[in-house]
Amino acid sequence: MRRKTKRIDFICEIILWFFSIIVIYPLLMVIITSFKTKGEAGYLNISLPNVWNIVENYTKVWEQGRIGNGFWNSVYITGLSVILILLLASAFSFILVRRNTKICRLISKFMTFGIIAPFAALPTIQLLKIIGIYGTRTSMVFVYIALYLPFSTMLFSSFIKGLPRELDEAAVIDGTKGFGMFMRVVFPLLKPVTATTGILTFMWVWNDFQYPIYLLNSSSKWTLPLSVYNFYGQYQRSWNLVCADMIIVSIPVIILYVFAQKYIIAGMTAGAVKG
Amino acid sequence: MKKRTVLSLIISLILVIATVTGCSGSGDNSESTKETPSDSSNDSNSSSSNAEITLTLYGNAEDIEKPYMQTIFDLYEEETGSTLDIVGIDQDNFENVALTKFQTGDIPDLFMHFGGYGLDAFNPQENFVDFSDAEWVSDIEDMVLSQTKRDGIIYGLPYWEASISGCVYNKKIFDESGIDVPTTQDEFYEVCQTLLDNDVQPVYMAVKDQWPILYQYALDPVFADTELLNQLNSNQTTYAEIPELTDMCEFYKKMAENGYLGEMYATDTWDYASEVIGTGEAAMMFVWDTWLYTDYDSESYEYTADDFGMMPAFMGTTENGTFEGPNCSLMLANKNGDNVEAAIEFINFMADPGNYNIGFEGIKTAPVFKGQNTIETTPQYEEIEQLFEEIGNNSIAYQEIIGFTQVEGAKSIQELLIGNITVEECLKLMDEDRIKTASSQQVEGF
């Protein structure tokens, strides 16, 4: 029995690595293009560059794209948004799912509207102006929270629905109630979902460029993805620099993903339900 | 229960604090926008500018990256000690973002935009400084001056390059094949056929990207007739009713059907142009002269920029072909801004010959200012300068036709080229789109 499982596993691995070419090939295209000169970069294939421009490209991107500045802006906005989204969405969806009253179900349906409706630039700007925070990075945090709350709530809800109620009931019997119960018993069980939602929202907020160009009013507040605009040349884009920029912008997300893998791996507290 | 309220309170507190710091944070961003050493305490010997002023400038990201823009920005910051907060937005989003900002009252101190009808969307009368009495007005070449005006008032400085558009051709290939430069539409078709017979693709047209279809070149000579233009713009006539427009569509159709655009025109892109032209795979292309020096990769290919000449664009609407004159982007100043004086000063700075000659040093362009002496006119322009005076046209279609869009009209022609629709249908679609835009703008007659 064990041997059979191991063999299946092995075959699966081979198959998966075979198919991963579909992913790795384009990835190589981007990476290798970022090493080329502008002329060669026009072709976007994986032929090795004749002229290795790695250092020049990346330093150019760093300086011209003002990566340092953009990085901190992105960290501030994305970090704060994601942390708050996770906190709010998890508690919010827990209440919605467990209470299960008619209003709660209605609110859940209402959330669906949130993933459908598009960004209304003009009214949002006017609203922010009225409140007085237009153009600040903090206003973006609010907007992002509002934007990704529906998605996060739906994700959390779907998993909480899969959590057996016995856990809640067991915890109540044990004497912990309300918020304490949430933090100590339920939240740890939500690690996979939290990590997943965290990674996804982080990625979306980090990579977003539409909101910043409308809602920020000075280039010193710009986030990282906007740095790529510095490489839109006169009539042609410098694809080599664009690729290098994309890679720099993506690295934090990848690092975070690898890190979050730990939490997505089965983290079921063994023995939560005794007997 | 208690713990839950505590958490809610903490989160609310965080949000409030963030808001408060956000409020005060919006006004203290005086970081230098460039890596150049422009301290605020430099010797600012220019008039009365305060060293600490930061001017915001909005423009298209691609336009801002032009070398002569970057030079003048740096120069200004060094000499005056003020800083420029340059906000460059990508082509696809620029118009929308700019219009949104204007409509919400978030108007920058300086704004870069092309003139013509497109500028009216930004309500020049209300928003932009009137420069009609500026000193530098007399320094501007005539062929450019009309672009700075709306309703007779000069709003912006055309600190920009001037290129001439037409049809670029490979001189060497022409010589080898014994081809003379055509002077009429029919001769042009013959040239295409000869090239095709010699296994050379006659024209490279990046149809997939849509805008390189450049049909405005064909329209310019037609609407040089101001009366016709006015009739079009008040809906007294339409594209379909003007015979030359049908000729233009027939031209495009003929080019595609006879193989004069090659086999792969449906997926040809602008980015690929260098390669195709440079290897000699194709011999001609509709483009502007400075492209050969700013974008064409001379070093990588057999044919260098100087191997190319310029000839008129024979697009079916006139017998002798046409050139399109320059399209200049204007630098405009916010009339109602807090920094209006500094903004005006910046524009005057740009218009000073001492400064623009530094900015445009070595730049390939036709003259925009009369005092320009450091530019290099392209060999192509020099060759056809005389001819341009005779048959060239201002950029009328792009700037003055109400409802004209380079891309949307091109989409219809794209469908024509692929064979999906007929000439009549193509014109109908182009008219529909144009009329729709004009009526949404509540132009009289639509």
Added chain:
Amino acid sequence: MLILPLLVFGIFFVLPSTIGYGYAFTDWSSYIQDISFVGIENFIEIFKNRTVPIAFVNTLIFAIAKTVIVTVLGFVFAVILNRKLKTRNALRTVYFIPAIFSALVVGLIFNALFEGRNGTINSLLNTIGLSGLAKQWLGYRWSAVFVISLAELWRNLGYAIVITLAGLQSVPAEYLEAAKVDGASGWQLFKNITLPLIMPSVNVNILFSLIYGLKMFDLVYVMTGGGPGHDTETFGTLIMNEMSAGRYSQSVAINLIFTIILVAAAIVYQKYSERWEYIE
């Protein structure tokens, strides 16, 4: 705790969006300074617009293709990746990476791959002797739709895998252990315990795929601009075009109709999917 998130959501999202929709009933455009109400004029315009049916068909195709294929493939891959493979982490990271790239880069990649003259795919087809299949992929409607769908699939597989994986991880190990002790086989374990418990996450996957598939716009925009002509337009690109042409109120009107369709689709789906969920 219930109020706070609702408040933030309400103020910073629902409010602007609703006001935004109000513009659909005005004559707002880029050149107009004073906006006035025009009732349903914009909607009548839309019905006259001949690009709308094309966009409708394209949008449906993209959405359905994406939903079905991405969800199924995502599910399959997630299940496999859930096994105790040696290089599990590396594989998961690799399959997730496409999700990180922006539409610009993904569009760039697939444009280059399927490029007419020297693209990788055509070169490959030529070398293995199938040059009859090599064509101008992005130059004509259906092949372009195919390539764009492929690109969208490539990009979104990562999401589906991640979401399904998280669901798989949440299946309490105890249940599986207990069932194994009772003598259940691998397949039975899967069918009776895992599958029902992860149905909510699969449903979420399907819903998101559907909604975002219907909204699809950025990849199409980058790869074909909606062309050739209007052949690959979707609702999303249509809305964007109207915006670019300065016909704002039209753009919002189309958006409003679109939103209603999406909400309807979402509600219908949710009612239907609730049957599948196993809530103890």
